[in-house]
Amino acid sequence: MLELLPALLRGLGITVQLTVLAAVLGFALAFISGLGSLSKSSIIRFVTGVYVEIFRGTSLLVQLFWMFYALPLFGIRLPGMVVGVLALGMNFGAYGSEVVRSSIIAVPRGQIEAAIALNMSPGQRLWRIILPQAWLTMIPPLGNLLIELLKGTALVSLITLADLAFQGFSLRETTGRTTEIYSLLLMIYFVLAFFITAGMRWLERRAAMGRS
Numbered sequence: 001m002l003e004l005l006p007a008l009l010r011g012l013g014i015t016v017q018l019t020v021l022a023a024v025l026g027f028a029l030a031f032i033s034g035l036g037s038l039s040k041s042s043i044i045r046f047v048t049g050v051y052v053e054i055f056r057g058t059s060l061l062v063q064l065f066w067m068f069y070a071l072p073l074f075g076i077r078l079p080g081m082v083v084g085v086l087a088l089g090m091n092f093g094a095y096g097s098e099v100v101r102s103s104i105i106a107v108p109r110g111q112i113e114a115a116i117a118l119n120m121s122p123g124q125r126l127w128r129i130i131l132p133q134a135w136l137t138m139i140p141p142l143g144n145l146l147i148e149l150l151k152g153t154a155l156v157s158l159i160t161l162a163d164l165a166f167q168g169f170s171l172r173e174t175t176g177r178t179t180e181i182y183s184l185l186l187m188i189y190f191v192l193a194f195f196i197t198a199g200m201r202w203l204e205r206r207a208a209m210g211r212s
Helices: 002-009 012-036 042-057 060-074 080-105 109-117 122-159 164-175 178-211
Strands: none
Touching (some): 002 164, 012 042, 012 164, 012 178, 042 080, 060 080, 060 122, 080 122, 109 122, 122 178
């Protein structure tokens, strides 16, 4: 069984790279769109709402296929890695947007009123009062979304990226050792998800200590 590992691990780098890059993009979009949904500008709220509803309301697989196969018809050709990062990151950001929005709304109104009484500007209220309190609420659901993002990377094998899942499919075709290969894949994905969970729990403890 262990002799199958080197071939599978060749795709591990692609999976980790996709997860990290898409997570960075997704976190940025989640915060931007989450704050945008609370904007006083109706235009910003409309644009944010369109983005969130499109990427939450359509399949990630269809989004990948559309970017990889349909965009070239409009003269836009993107490498498979770029398509994977964009689709996964934008999908993650759309779901994360609601986490950010709801966490900000959950901050007690009295805290905001106290900041106003201290003559803080809107930016100061956001960075010094609202986000530090909302961040602790955001961490667990964002951690769950990050694990979903990791699992979603397996779909990029369908747009020719040689990730972990792709290597597993290829190895099964050449060796026929289905049970062993997929058991190894399950274990590798589990270990990756375990490290993500541990990391997010560490962040949660740090955030809680900062509030104590």
